[in-house]
Amino acid sequence: MPLLEVRNLTKIFTIGNVFSRKKVIAVDNISFDVEESEIFTIAGESGCGKTTTAKIILGFEEATSGEIVYKGKRIDHIHHRERRELLKEMQAVFQNPFSTFNPLRKVDRYFYETLYNLGIADTKEKADEIIKEKLAAVGISFEEFVEKYPNEFSGGQLQRISIARALLTNPSILIADEPVSMVDASLRMSIVNLFKDLKDKYGVSVVYITHDLTTAYYISDRIAIMFRGSIVEIGPAEKVLMEPRHPYTQLLKESVPEPDPNRKWNTRINLSETEQSEYLRQGCKFSGRCPKAMEICKRESPPYFDVGGVKVKCFLYKD
């Protein structure tokens, strides 16, 4: 049994006022599983529905339709109390660590609060012991951590601290939404390596949400590529990223600038002028820009085809 299952998840936002309403299908019927002790990546460009998916899994947002199943039990529509219990097992790490903590409150206060409120520790000694252990896992010493305000840490340090905080409850799964995109390139790998360690040493599963395909390749076991609300390709990261099948995955991978001056781009690309038009497009949402688009792509939304263990939502792989 998978640890987490997302089944046919759809989220429709209605935007505008009473006079002009528009619907945005932010997440369009997506399904995936996350196994125990697995790093599962959701990758795609901004606005493709990654954060909405994360928020629904965490219960911060309600789905329009679909199911979220954790350890065999449905968790979309559970009560507040059950949700609180569940949050011990499922923790979140967000993009901006500075928005996770109140700037006027010392960071260690959050740690003690979590431990006391959730009944994980009842004495200061016990709490300190747990905090030290979790800080050690992220490479921060207790001495440099206590009695400090958020702005006394660098972004990279504070992100590691927010991961330590997520670990206080011994979660089985972390939902990490763009955890390194605000961290400097020179410090990014210290955070990425941390997720890998958590998986290898403690068996924690991670849903790693990112627009950065190279860190995704570096740490993930499996990956889903999203485009305008749909998963267009899903499978083992090694296969999806080394031999991308979907023309969008191919474009995305090719557009990552490689840190190698001998491998500059020598082809040109076309860009969409607006994003809205793609969301509302009939058929395959990528067909407007796809170099391999066929007639059928403009009319029908493709189903998934299995290509060597990878599921691809593209008519090129019909038969």
Next chain:
Amino acid sequence: MMSVEVLRTENLKSYYILDIFGKKKVIKAVEDVSISIKENEIYGIAGESGCGKSTLLKAMFAAVEPPQRIIGGKVIYRDNGKEYDVYHISEEERKKFRWHFISYVPQGSMSVLNPVMKIKEIFKDFIETHTKGKTKEEIYEIAESHIRDLGLPSGILDAYPHQLSGGMRQRITIALATVLSPKVVIADEPTTALDVVTQRGVIQLLKDIQALKRNTIIIVTHDMGVHANMADRIAIMYAGRIIEEASTEEIFENPLHPYTRYLIYSIPKFGDKKKRESAPGAPPSLSNPPSGCSFHPRCPFAFEKCREEVPPLKEYKVGHKVACWRVEEGENATA
């Protein structure tokens, strides 16, 4: 290749001087920077956020506003074989260089396009303010042919900024900054908030402009992948100083400063799962920088001298400069 200099800085120092409840605080954002930029090259500046990149660009563009100040050194422009010491000419003269000789695409500028003006009006406003004696028709003609030259869809001139994607707005700010054919274009993190595919479009545009106008582009980004794709030469900045400078090939093939090595070797690549490590520790505060080499608290190779003296930026190989005592010692040992 004989290359002609177009801009240089000499021991440039630019600080922010703040007054916080009567207490003076000095942020040493640019410290003793001497760089020479050539005609017709793409010069990349890399470094983590807060290391002084934008401050350096503002100083080079001569658009310094309090609390930023020029504390020392010079910025020299070279135009038609003549040199101008930018901070020793009148504001009147300085103005003549702006947008005609040197232009600047500030960080985040795509979000400051006036939302109630059509793109074509934004161009008209800009051209009118910075040139004299042109009719409305002539101005539209300049804007249109520029947009066409750059390969952007001419329909965008009739659009309002909010109707365009972020990537298109960024390309418009770049088009705007280059419409008066400046010799030097400064672009501060022009791709940072953009998705990779969109980013690629912006890089494509900058390269097209450089090929078309044969001008100089100074591009700042912390993304080494972008530098590898665009730059001819790269300077690495750390805590307000340039700590290494070389051709792009040389920087990637033979980085010498420990910080540069971390920057380059920590980037994961497709098809290679080798463990990548970030530089340990965190960047220093610029109001209270470490003694000696500012990287020494994070450097695994630091020794006594690194804690005491600032290493000079020195050329160890033709075109390859480094500021590192360890490189200096190694040189002395083999000499």
